[in-house]
Amino acid sequence: MKRGKLVVIYGNMFSNKTGTLINEIETLRNYGKKRICVIKPKTDTRSGTGFIKNSKGLQMEAFEVPGNTPSEIFDVIRREELKQGSDFNIIAIDEVQFFTPPLSIFQTVKELLRKGYDVIVAGLSLDFKGEPFGVTLQLIGLCDDVRDVINLHSRCHECGEQGDLPQRLVDGNPVPYNSDQLKVGGEETYQARCYKCHELPGKPDIEHVS
Template sequence: MAGRLEAVTGCMFSGKTEELLRRVERARIAKKEVLLFKPELDTRYAMEHVVTHHGRALPCCRLPTDISWDGFSGLIADHPVASTDVFAFDEAHFFGPSFPELAERLVGLGKRVIVAGLDLNFRGEPFGPMPELLALADEAVKLAAVCTVCGQPATRSQRLVAGKPATGGPEVLIGGLESYEPRCREHFIPPSR
């Protein structure tokens, strides 16, 4: 069987994790062996589960953000690659530059690989390995949220500080509704550079 890379992307609150978990559940219903992962950096909601903003959760394994093929092989030694049909990764934007190679290696072994992650950071710039993953994907799905200002489709993640658009800060700031809101292009206010 030929491998396949599926990428699910969009802004915060667009349903990326919900879609990832939907695909994982369908694979399990089809009696496929599935492994679900998230980066160690993601400490929201639960440490050993991938959890949506609405509370839906599935157990997962945590991976270091700088994971490589060699490191990955060692970490999943209890779950042989050969007997796993589907590898699913949430918050893929947090993984490092070697992550697309890891995904492609799995695809080359005939595996179905599903990644979900932000396409843009809070500045509105391409985020982490997601641009490369989207380019390599056999299927790319871009989801939109609802703009909190006007109700139109939102494609940007507005970082908030004290309820106001952030004017700067580090690229990575783990958070949810307290730190981000979805915005359309018109109402997105990029931070100063």
């Protein structure tokens, strides 16, 4: 069997990753006549239950699986294929950075490709520290062709230049470097910012790390 093809859509928050994924799925369903299974991690609560959704309200039904159990992706696929009496051609996964541990979602995607499924993932590349978020960037290593890598950009909330870093604020203030990767209370908001405007109090000076 031919190995499937992987497309990785990645970028900052507010770069319309989910909207791009939804458009791609609609095109492949309507014109490519593909059967597509859409999956999202349960830890992503922002878009509501049973849907993937972009900030402009564009949404699409999705199956939810626990973000800490990537193997359940196989259970959903088997269950739905049995129910529908036909196999999927493509597996689409949104918010891929929320799956943990990173190695096991990496292996899951690799196995889906080996089984012959095409896979499309969308994910946040960097966290609020500007460091790799989950498995998103590593998955690019499974793509066959540079054209299958879609890097989306946001605009900096402060200066309007290209803004590739998520700025996390709690009660309006930049959170310090040693904060947890995921929310821990307080009024939390995010902005896209450029490398110049991004604020991260307490960030280690890499030039002096030995």
